[in-house]
Amino acid sequence: MKSIDMNTKRTCAIRAKDLYKVYPNGTEALKDVSLEVKDKDFIVVIGLSGAGKSTLLRCLNRLVRPTSGELELFDEDITCVSGSRLKHVRRRVGMIFQQFNLVRRLTVLENVLVGRLRFNSSPVGLCMTLLRRFPKREKEFAFECLRQVGIADLAFRRADALSGGQQQRVAIARALAQEPEVFLADEPIASLDPRSSETVMQTLMQIHEEKGIPVLVNLHHIDFAQRFGKRVLGMSKGELIFDGTCRDLCRDTVSTIYGDKAEEALQELDAA
Numbered sequence: 001m002k003s004i005d006m007n008t009k010r011t012c013a014i015r016a017k018d019l020y021k022v023y024p025n026g027t028e029a030l031k032d033v034s035l036e037v038k039d040k041d042f043i044v045v046i047g048l049s050g051a052g053k054s055t056l057l058r059c060l061n062r063l064v065r066p067t068s069g070e071l072e073l074f075d076e077d078i079t080c081v082s083g084s085r086l087k088h089v090r091r092r093v094g095m096i097f098q099q100f101n102l103v104r105r106l107t108v109l110e111n112v113l114v115g116r117l118r119f120n121s122s123p124v125g126l127c128m129t130l131l132r133r134f135p136k137r138e139k140e141f142a143f144e145c146l147r148q149v150g151i152a153d154l155a156f157r158r159a160d161a162l163s164g165g166q167q168q169r170v171a172i173a174r175a176l177a178q179e180p181e182v183f184l185a186d187e188p189i190a191s192l193d194p195r196s197s198e199t200v201m202q203t204l205m206q207i208h209e210e211k212g213i214p215v216l217v218n219l220h221h222i223d224f225a226q227r228f229g230k231r232v233l234g235m236s237k238g239e240l241i242f243d244g245t246c247r248d249l250c251r252d253t254v255s256t257i258y259g260d261k262a263e264e265a266l267q268e269l270d271a272a
């Protein structure tokens, strides 16, 4: 399977400059956010509920249009793209959500194949009726994606017969099937038990390390952030107030990011 060619000159996957997002109801969800995501990055974004983490991720793959500022994906200006160019941007960015968003009545393999179809020109409904006529190489590719997340043995199970952790790994395989160049994950472990959370985070880390794909993950839990984040971004009230390594994440910074929930976060940090 294709991996990012590390010999190319490209070093910046995403570049955001002076990003603002004001929702129609007046909420300022992002204020003057600038950041660069490099190929080598595995970034964890932390912050309280409402800090703007999801808005940031959604702006980065243009699910949300920033109110102002500039956005680049691999040196291409995507601030205002629409139509087929926007579709192309979405295909290059693998997105993983808290709620997995699988088609419950389809098998695991079919869900991964849908991931591959999502960005084709034919409507998904039509493609789904053709699923059983999928070329062999497409099915093999989907199997390979499932192997990479360690659940090829579940390929013919219905998606709704899986545990939460397994479903999230299907969602990762589905995103892999897009052959993305960057991964964005919005609270991928928020509905999972600690053991499944660990497996899902390790799966993301393994993909990052083996395929050289940069990853940006929103997480509530600071202990996971500390363990997995090579780089940590701290958000508070729409602003990016910390950008550094876990080692730089001192108690004062944690207190600033988590406000009146700091005590809880610091306990997690001590326990990690």
Ligand SMILES: Nc1ncnc2c1ncn2[C@@H]1O[C@H](COP(=O)(O)OP(=O)(O)OP(=O)(O)O)[C@@H](O)[C@H]1O
Pocket: 023, 024, 025, 027, 028, 029, 047, 048, 049, 050, 051, 052, 053, 054, 055, 056
């Ligand atoms: N579609 C929307 N319309 C209006 N306001 C919104 C919308 N989406 C988010 N917001 C507001 O923008 C702010 C940032 O929300 P966002 O979902 O980005 O935060 P978050 O850090 O992801 O929070 P959580 O940890 O709860 O997921 C919040 O005040 C939220 O209420």
Ligand SMILES: [Mg+2]
Pocket: 053, 054, 055, 186, 187
């Ligand atoms: Mg969120």
